[in-house]
Amino acid sequence: MTAPELANLLALQDLDTHIDQQRHLRSHLPERAQLAEVEAELEKVRSARSELAVTLEEVAGRQAMAERELRATEERIAQVNSRLYGGTVSATRELQAMAADVEGLKNRASALEDTALGVMEEREPLDAQMAVFDQEIARLGERGEEVQARLRVAEAAVDAQLRELEGGRPGLAAAVPAELLSAYERLRGRLGGVAVARLVGGRCDGCHLSLPAVELDRIRHQPAAKVEYCEQCGRILVVGD
Numbered sequence: 001m002t003a004p005e006l007a008n009l010l011a012l013q014d015l016d017t018h019i020d021q022q023r024h025l026r027s028h029l030p031e032r033a034q035l036a037e038v039e040a041e042l043e044k045v046r047s048a049r050s051e052l053a054v055t056l057e058e059v060a061g062r063q064a065m066a067e068r069e070l071r072a073t074e075e076r077i078a079q080v081n082s083r084l085y086g087g088t089v090s091a092t093r094e095l096q097a098m099a100a101d102v103e104g105l106k107n108r109a110s111a112l113e114d115t116a117l118g119v120m121e122e123r124e125p126l127d128a129q130m131a132v133f134d135q136e137i138a139r140l141g142e143r144g145e146e147v148q149a150r151l152r153v154a155e156a157a158v159d160a161q162l163r164e165l166e167g168g169r170p171g172l173a174a175a176v177p178a179e180l181l182s183a184y185e186r187l188r189g190r191l192g193g194v195a196v197a198r199l200v201g202g203r204c205d206g207c208h209l210s211l212p213a214v215e216l217d218r219i220r221h222q223p224a225a226k227v228e229y230c231e232q233c234g235r236i237l238v239v240g241d
């Protein structure tokens with residue numbers, strides 16, 4: 001039979017392993033990976049959107065400039081026309097010069113109109129793409145919130161499990177002699193959380209190596225309460241019946 005303190009230590013190890021598994025589960029919940037995916041996608045769309053925003057700003061700037069110049073040219077045409085037909089100027093040469101001026105301004109206005117129209121056409125697909133990005137960002141935002149809500153539910157379930165498991169730990173730890181407990185904690189830190197191994201069929205189930213026959217024989221003839229360590233992995237060995 002296993003000495004009771006070793007049985008308690010084994011129970012503590014099982015509990016700690018269970019707690020470690022729940023903690024691992026908590027940090028590897030599928031919702032967490034889904035959320036990371038949504039965030040990465042969101043990041044991609046946001047970055048494409050800001051690139052597009054720069055292009056759009058440049059195009060909108062050109063459009064505004066063409067429209068501003070067009071307005072100014074039209075105002076200028078109206079001014080010259082009102083002088084031309086206002087009756088205050090009578091010198092033929094001056095009237096001819098003004099008429100030529102209007103002609104030139106009209107050509108300029110027509111060119112500016114073409115420019116403004118061209119920029120508007122250039123801008124249309126960019127505006128449409130911007131709307132697509134905005135929709136995509138809204139959709140991903142909603143999806144992120146939905147995944148986050150599911151993540152919170154899943155975390156709460158694991159947390160409840162953890163609270164229950166951790167609640168049982170002090171009682172079990174108190175049933176293990178202090179010196180053995182501190183050896184256990186030290187080994188757990190060093191050996192990936194598993195400090196206690198069972199000796200099953202001549203093999204340590206911590207490192208899965210078979211113990212030499214001489215060593216097995218020696219351990220089997222020790223008093224049950226004597227603490228033995230696997231000479232290969234260093235874990236506390238608990239010999240079953």
Ligand SMILES: [Zn+2]
Nearest residue numbers: 204207230233
């Ligand atoms: Zn071992």
